[in-house]
Amino acid sequence: MSAPTDQRPPMAVLDIDLAAIRHNVALLRERVDRPLIAVVKGDGYGHGIIEVTRAALEAGADGIGVTTIAEARAVRSAGIDAPLVSWLHAPGADFEWALRHDVEVGIGAIEALEDVAALELPARLHLKIDTGLARGGCPPHLWPQLVARAAQLARDGRLRIVGIWSHFACADEPAHPSVRHQLARLHEAADVARAAGLREFALHIANSAATLTAPESWCDAVRPGIALYGLDPMAGDGARFGLRPAMRASARIMLAKDVPAGTGVSYGHTYVTERATRLAVVPVGYADGIPRIASNKAPVMIGGKHYRIAGRVCMDQFVVDVGDDPVQAGDEAVLWGDPAYGEPSAQQWADAAGTIHYEIVSRAGGRFLRRHHDDLRADSDEEEE
Incomplete structure (x- = not known):
């Protein structure tokens, strides 16, 4: 894995699994x-x-x-x-x-x-x-x-x-x-x-x-x-061909706060809370390649549970309504990754944005830190031990 120069936790990360790339190439090479x-x-x-x-x-x-x-x-x-x-x-x-x-x-x-x-x-x-x-x-x-x-x-x-x-x-x-x-x-x-x-x-x-x-x-x-x-060109699940997604996009929640019912969220108030709830602010937006058109639709996983963006995606951030769940600042929000691990997929984001997953992964950048891993899942297991 390429080492970041700043040892503090990055705000947003694109983790690239080179083991998945090698797996996919070898699979096609054999085919x-x-x-x-x-x-x-x-x-x-x-x-x-x-x-x-x-x-x-x-x-x-x-x-x-x-x-x-x-x-x-x-x-x-x-x-x-x-x-x-x-x-x-x-x-x-x-x-x-x-x-x-x-x-x-x-x-x-x-x-x-x-x-x-x-x-x-x-x-x-x-x-x-x-x-x-x-x-x-x-x-x-x-x-x-x-x-x-x-x-x-x-x-x-x-x-x-x-x-x-x-x-x-x-x-x-x-x-x-x-x-x-x-x-x-x-x-x-x-x-x-x-x-x-x-x-x-x-x-x-x-x-x-x-x-x-x-x-x-x-x-x-x-x-x-x-x-x-690791993505299916026919817009399905690449796992049906044995493919493994190589990109995992995540960010640390910047702020979590409780708001009352009837609270308008983000620009234009296109989302209004139906009851007292907790909002989590994720610090990436369309300047980082997050499609604004995915507002109110795209999935996000926090603490193993799936939610959807609440309100409009902004230039630097978007909001997630997490209900009564005890989400805190610093918790990880996974935007897309490998569905085999329960994560939202780039295809789900593409569906939410009315586009293709090619665009989702290739446009991601801005303030995301890109890290390469020889084997992302093995590295993650080591970090948890």
Whole structure:
């Protein structure tokens, strides 16, 4: 566990269980007989890009996926020399740094292809085809032009095409017809690339949802992301796949006080106490990534018992109505963690906020202290002894 500089109890903590990360990667690694690219974009989905990368590689990941070159730089600067691919690049991206540091680059436009080729450095590229997400990737009508130019540059020895890939739009709905259609388009794009003269590339499209539910989409490699962190991409309980949540968010209650019936709570008085009760103030708010839209809805566990937020989430704090329970300042409030231990889940918070758990975990920050544990539950047991 990384040691905090201040030995006083932190106000709010994101405890990251690296044992859970390793467990999830090993589970997926055993499930899939293909190379596994562990996606650690967005600071490891809020879990810490460097720590998650190391844990994923220890557990058998074959490579690492990030979006920006800045993320790739962070990984390389930490001394990690594993295969690494980066795929989100605005005009003017520092391709030269990426190529000099053995970063494979995702390309979806001929302009970016020319920018890379102009550097005259050894380059390993993954060409992206838009198969139906209508986000990144080369439009189908321009694909023949892109692969023809890539093949010419490859014949001239100026670069290598090591991957052709795409991204599913609806793989979290396994029966959605677009999954089958996008996979077919990817194979068609690969045929066009082969006809242009490209060979020996890896075909990949499977995200976490497809890795868990669509083995026909595994192609030559898979790119799981959210499943590494123990969360079900289909918005269910990850335990059904054997996954373990890696993030536990908690805070120490700042103040507990008794109020009479009819007390309006927080801004706008959207919650009014029905009887004399006790209120507990939790010192995190939307500046720390707690969604304001979860006001009056999101669950919180205090002393092993579940409550709901009372009133609006503020910038720095929110309130919980704990009734007659003897909650005190300094008690721990668990926002989300592992349901196997009775804790609320990130999915429950997502449901309360009308969003997805990806957003809940990746946006958490602000005044939360992030701590990494080699094995969170073992550390917790030791602290209790």
